[in-house]
Amino acid sequence: MTAPLTPPDQPSSNDPWQTPPSGASPAPGHKPAHGQELATELRQAFVITALLTAAGVVLGLLWLWLAPRVPLISDDTAVFLKDSEGEEAVAADGTFVLLALAFGVVSALAVFLYRRRGGIPLVAGLALGALLGSLLAWGIGVWFGPSSDVVARAREVGKGVTFDAPLKLHAAGVVLAWPIVAMLVHLGLTALFAPRDPEPEWVPEETWGAGPGAPGGSGAGSGGGEPVRS
Secondary structure, eight states: OEEOSSOTTSOOTTOTTOOOOTTOOOOTTHHHHHHHHHHHHHHHHHHHHHHHHHHHHHHHHHHHHHSOOOEEEEOSSOEEESSTTOOHHHHHHHHHHHHHHHHHHHHHHHHHHHOTTOOHHHHHHHHHHHHHHHHHHHHHHHHHSSOSOHHHHHHHHOTTOOEEOOOOOSSGGGGGHHHHHHHHHHHHHHHHHSOOOOOOOOOOGGGTTOSTTSTTOOSGGGSOOOOEEO
């Protein structure tokens, strides 16, 4: 009397094409490792956002220091531009843009060196931090710059005395210069210098069935199995 080792109604454990039973969980430790990596990326993104927002203080102080002033003058009835053909107002916006471009390049390079592999949370932290930093810089320049109450300032200095106009951005869209440049530079650095994932090895098609248990192969998984005698 003989009996096969593997019953015909049960799949072989050596079959490479065998699908896992429904409800089977993946290898232990896979999901926790992925979740731990995601938590690390989120923490790093939060740190980057906070640091870039704080860097907006430096940008605002530099803008306040370097931006040209717009001279005003009063005749006791109205306030006028002392130089009606001056370009100081446009130059203030240009100064902010140039500083924001420099901050965008430096911040993108620093974030890339901090984590070369990148990641969505990291890029989101870079963009959000740069935007918040720009808004903070704008507010610092306006807050600590010349008084925004032009009439009161004109009365204070008196008739015919030149004073500075409030520091402001005439094109509010320039606050996007820092985050846009940071994103573009980081994208370029990632595309050129980020580490690449190893490519899977190519297996010739004719060797797919050569292993034990494969269709047409030998071994217990071929469905026959060596009979045992009792």
